[in-house]
Amino acid sequence: MAEMIIKNGVVYDPKNGIDGEKNEICIKDGKIVENVGAGAKIVDAEGCVVMAGGVDGHTHCAGKINTGRIMSPHDMRYAPIPGLSGEEPRTKLLRPQVGYNTPNTYAIGYRYSKLGYTSIAEAAITPMMARHMHEEFEEIPILDKLGLVLMGSNWQVMQYIQDKDPEKLKAYMAWLLLASRGYGVKIVNPGGGSSWTWGKNVSGLDDKVVDFDVTPADILIGLAEANEALNLPHSIHVHCNNLGVPGNISTTLDTMKLLEKVKTKRDRQVMHVTHVQFNAYTGTSWMDFASGAQDVADYINKRDHLTFDMGQLMFGPAMTMTADGPTEYRNARMFDAKWSNYDQELEDAGGVVPLNYTSQHFAHATMWSIGLELALLVKDPWKVMFTTDNPNGGAFVNYPEGQALLMSDKKRQEVIAGFPDMTMDRISLPNIDRELDWGEIATMTRAMSAKMLGLEEKGHLGVGADADVAIYNIQPDKVDPSVEHEKIKKALSFAKYTIKGGEIVVRDGEITATPKGKVYWVNAYENGITPAEKDRLMTDLEERFKKYYSIQLSNYMVEDAYLPRPVEIRPEVI
């Protein structure tokens, strides 16, 4: 297969300790290799920054997003960012593209690639709906994909935790990953999903879940310990209780503290806390609501058992979508917005609601500040993933804006200057002058996210890594990100080159090839669970399906036909 060598670029590869060195990157058979022959194709990265392809470890890109599309035909024509949004006709190479917050599948693949991203993780799918996720995955070109499977309100999960039967819980979790061809364990508002089927919710870690003798704390610990017993590549991935509620910082900190006691054999966190911006609020109501970023950051700076992502808010229209059903109903009633809801029998809840964030509202301005504060106040970039919780906080095509903001205090102050006065005593961002450098940005957008997910061949440029590379048109010694915001944003929006699996897919910000990506999934069932445990589980499954599900057990599991290019990961049994 063709060989390639990337020359003259300034390389940022945090995992391998490379921080802005002029290195050559050699590629063969879709992998990074030591060296290549004289005939290798030369990619000249003179005057450019070279990084591994971006890894988005938390995005809503397949499944629930389709409800968002159906609700928002106006979004298809919305084009605030030329080249990365709105309508684009088909070409000889490309399928047509539409949309901004809820673009069609082709636009998702092309536009992430233009940003230099090459892998994405769908953040929330119920096992029963996993087939739908895989159908959309197949139509998202170029990118590698994986899906996180909702388990935090699942009847059987809660039953086994209530029964104190960790072995059966383990077997069931492994079976759910197999059945959904999923990658990791997602927990959204633990216990709240099943309570929402009665129109109720849980209000904190020690609240009893309706119909079960368990609490959100029991669910978190039960799933986290089983996750580690299965030795899964990713930790539990947690959306805390009380999202979007003033004063929720206490629940968030309690959740973080709760997980201190969980141990892992892997070199990673035991919990990833997602979109923390939405969970770092002090106060008792929207009137005295303020940023709790400092307290969250102080805690995270002292501890090493967790990672988090920002959930940065971007001004303008957004489409919120989450398994947190009660939160979406509250959003819809609060803003008189249209409301979609989906209660998934035995598994979880969900909702989709469009919102509009404006810099002229103190609450939104405060939320915008909190996301940035979190990323800037936490000292170690290996604990922080850059996200907007796409498209909850904003569409992923705004990532360059968010990343450039992290690099420029001046630009942040300009934005803050336009905020309503009511914002100022609620935020600490005006006093934070930290500006991230390229190494830190590379960490938060690829190195950390790949490590956090346990994707060993992603997020770095060492020998053996996948040849997923992003090359941006920036001379780091000539361009000063702290004053040249627009230049940085433009360079990050339209990669000079994006290379996926050793093939050039973007050149000068335009798509040049559209290979199909792979889908990663974790099989901990085949060699992780004993035959006796499997039998014990099957008896339960047969009964559950017969009595409660609306689909037959034999029709439940995602068939191989839905993963034409699978990457099956079998964790080592411990």
Next chain:
Amino acid sequence: MPVIKDVVCTLCGCLCDDLEVTVEDNKITKVGKACKLGRAKTMGPFLHERIEKPMIRDNGELKECSYDEAITKAAEILVAAKRPISYGWCSTSCEAIEKAIMLAEETGSLIDSTANVCHGPSALAAQEKGAPTCSLGTPKNYADLVIFWGCNPVHAHPRHQTRYSTMAKGAFTPNGKKDRKMVVVDPRNTDTAKKADLLLQLKPGTDYVLIEALRAIVNGHEDVLPDEIAGLPKAKVLEFAEMCKAAKFGALYFGMGITQTRGRYKSGDNVASLISDLNQITKFVMIGMRGHYNVTGFGQVAAWETGFPMAIDFSRGYPYYNPGETGTNDVLMRREVDAFITGAADPGAHFPQESIKHLFNIPVIQIDGYANPTTEFSDVVIPAAIAGVECDGTAYRMDCQPIRLKKLVETTFKTDEEILTEIIAKVRELKGAEGAKGGA
């Protein structure tokens, strides 16, 4: 005798997946557990006459030809057309729907589904107010109140009530019907209505008024209501509203009586508002009773591929959507389209006369397993395998639950997916040739 278990029925949006099908010598001889409609559909290939051969109309007569000839003719018609439209695709697999969309893209065509004359207004309602809904198994386990509004499941979705709703037994409804109340809102005393605990036989076309009245009551404004509402005494409407408020989990299933009655999508939009209001008091959801087994799948596939669930116009190169302008019957009545391709649907039996008249004047391509009224005016007829019987694929239940269809018997017919793939290849070939001509 080989019995295939857990077969997915491909008749209605219930997509029952527990059928037991006996196959002997590549023939289906018995279908267990299905309703009458489902049994007839599943056994269809062995009960009904098929379109045996591809056909092209010549001097007014359909004459048999080869697949290649029919596919070439279809491609020629589509390439020659200035404004073609593709319609139907709701009784076939998602894999075929993907190809139909790709063909529409390739030919700069419009593409629309049977929702145009069915639940299309439900999608418009979701665009106005959202869709507070759930999986079919949720009411099975939770609902103590089910409402059928403008639909008649006894005849249209025969197993709905036993599998998913009125009689279904579940976790919090162990006694099935005894654990819940059933209400029907319909101008007719239907066979579903005959079993109802409460029937609201409203005046035809007054659904919107009744929904509005319920909202007024739920929001505490019953005093503003007149003594008679939608032809019903106020007391009866109050009784219904009280039942809704008293329910622990209510599920409102709606059909054409909401979507195709006076007010159309505004009625659906108001149902969504009523559901939102009721959730201030208790838990309530709404579910559209989708007819064709995979009409939901068309909406899903079209949404992720084009951004829109129906009425999509590719003439600009990118998907453009404006139902009322780009719906099938909109363009047919305006006599705007000059070629028509349909698959797995029967516009001939279901469209208004004005639309049919135009179909008589333009070339029509039909892809289907069976002859139907549309065949009578089709110019190219291409026989297809029956999805879920003769080939596998994906379908989405009325609640958006995707299920894998099974292949039960072998066939020599090409599948919809294969036929469309070959038409796409032919179209590309013809367009390529034209391009070369233009260049010379």
